[in-house]
Amino acid sequence: MTASANPSPAVIRVTELKKQYKVGAETIHALDGVTLDIRAREYVAIMGASGSGKSTLMNILGCLDRPSSGMYELDGQAVSTLSAAAMARVRNQRIGFVFQSFELLPRFSALKNVELPLIYSDVPWRSRRKMAREAVDRVSLTDRARHRPNQLSGGQRQRVAIARALVCRPTILLADEPTGNLDTVTSAEILRLFSQLHEQGQTIVIVTHEPDVAAHANRIIRMRDGKVLSDLPVEQDNAVASHREAALRVQKGAP
Ligand SMILES: Nc1ncnc2c1ncn2[C@@H]1O[C@H](COP(=O)(O)OP(=O)(O)OP(=O)(O)O)[C@@H](O)[C@H]1O
Ligand SMILES: [Mg+2]
Numbered sequence: 001m002t003a004s005a006n007p008s009p010a011v012i013r014v015t016e017l018k019k020q021y022k023v024g025a026e027t028i029h030a031l032d033g034v035t036l037d038i039r040a041r042e043y044v045a046i047m048g049a050s051g052s053g054k055s056t057l058m059n060i061l062g063c064l065d066r067p068s069s070g071m072y073e074l075d076g077q078a079v080s081t082l083s084a085a086a087m088a089r090v091r092n093q094r095i096g097f098v099f100q101s102f103e104l105l106p107r108f109s110a111l112k113n114v115e116l117p118l119i120y121s122d123v124p125w126r127s128r129r130k131m132a133r134e135a136v137d138r139v140s141l142t143d144r145a146r147h148r149p150n151q152l153s154g155g156q157r158q159r160v161a162i163a164r165a166l167v168c169r170p171t172i173l174l175a176d177e178p179t180g181n182l183d184t185v186t187s188a189e190i191l192r193l194f195s196q197l198h199e200q201g202q203t204i205v206i207v208t209h210e211p212d213v214a215a216h217a218n219r220i221i222r223m224r225d226g227k228v229l230s231d232l233p234v235e236q237d238n239a240v241a242s243h244r245e246a247a248l249r250v251q252k253g254a255p
Contacts, residue, residue, distance in 0.1 A: 008040035010073075011171050011203055012061060017070035019056050019226075030056040031067065032226035038172070038205060043198045045214035045234075046207045048223035054207045057223070058176045061205065063091035075171055092120050096165030098175035102157045104149040110160045111136060111145040117168050135163040139193060155186035162193065166202075173197065175206045179213060191216050211241075 019031040031053045038044055046054050059065040060072060063079060066087075072080040079090050091097075104113050115132040123131065136145050139159040149157050158178060165173055175194070179187035187210075195216050198204055206217065214220050220237040222229040232240065 010037040012038040013073040015071040043204045043217045045217035052223040053226040062097045094171045096170035096173040100177040100180040102161045114163045135167040139163045
């Protein structure tokens with residue numbers, strides 16, 4: 001479907017991804033055989049009920065975690081079998097991750113927070129400052145660069161986190177409920193920013209509970225019980241969703 005309509009190469013390819021957690025005597029199948037491709041310049045939204053495996057999938061895609069089995073290739077390179085150090089390099093240089101809770105360092109200025117991934121990447125000092133400033137400009141926070149996180153609003157903090165995610169010019173930008181801690185107006189601003197970044201060519205995967213958020217994407221992947229329930233271009237997903245709602249109304253005997 002989306003894959004054949006989009007001739008760009010796959011930046012992410014996962015095959016039969018599984019992740020199990022053992023809790024006492026119980027085994028939880030957080031991911032139960034996920035197979036999908038994400039192509040360059042796609043804007044993908046992942047949806048699904050709480051506990052359906054969205055964050056587990058994102059953490060594996062972001063090289064923050066490893067699958068129990070299955071294959072993950074990023075730009076054609078198998079990453080889930082890399083050493084911890086090599087995986088950290090991939091995470092640092094090719095992945096931008098945005099969290100619901102921002103995860104900024106409180107004692108550092110916005111600019112310094114954005115610069116941190118470059119320090120870990122051994123980018124020379126002069127280039128670091130320049131790249132961090134550019135990333136701060138891209139998220140329209142130029143006049144707040146010297147502020148510490150507690151001197152910024154929630155939306156501004158998330159902008160700093162997005163600038164930090166972009167500063168290494170990642171292959172893919174991953175965001176797990178990036179508007180989950182923000183009010184409606186601020187969420188809309190952050191989503192506008194994601195749309196702009198997408199228009200500039202950034203590949204994006206975003207996890208969200210909110211249909212409004214997902215409507216900004218091109219493609220919607222719905223998960224249930226650790227599996228992909230559907231994977232459709234946004235227009236088709238909307239049509240299926242409204243059909244499903246109509247069927248539910250009929251079941252309940254509503255008009
Ligand atoms: N570290 C862990 N140890 C044990 N079980 C876990 C762990 N992390 C996640 N799980 C379980 O795996 C399943 C998937 O969790 P996950 O966090 O991926 O869901 P989610 O779709 O992101 O949910 P939410 O929308 O609430 O964020 C859940 O049943 C969860 O309880
Ligand atoms: Mg989650």
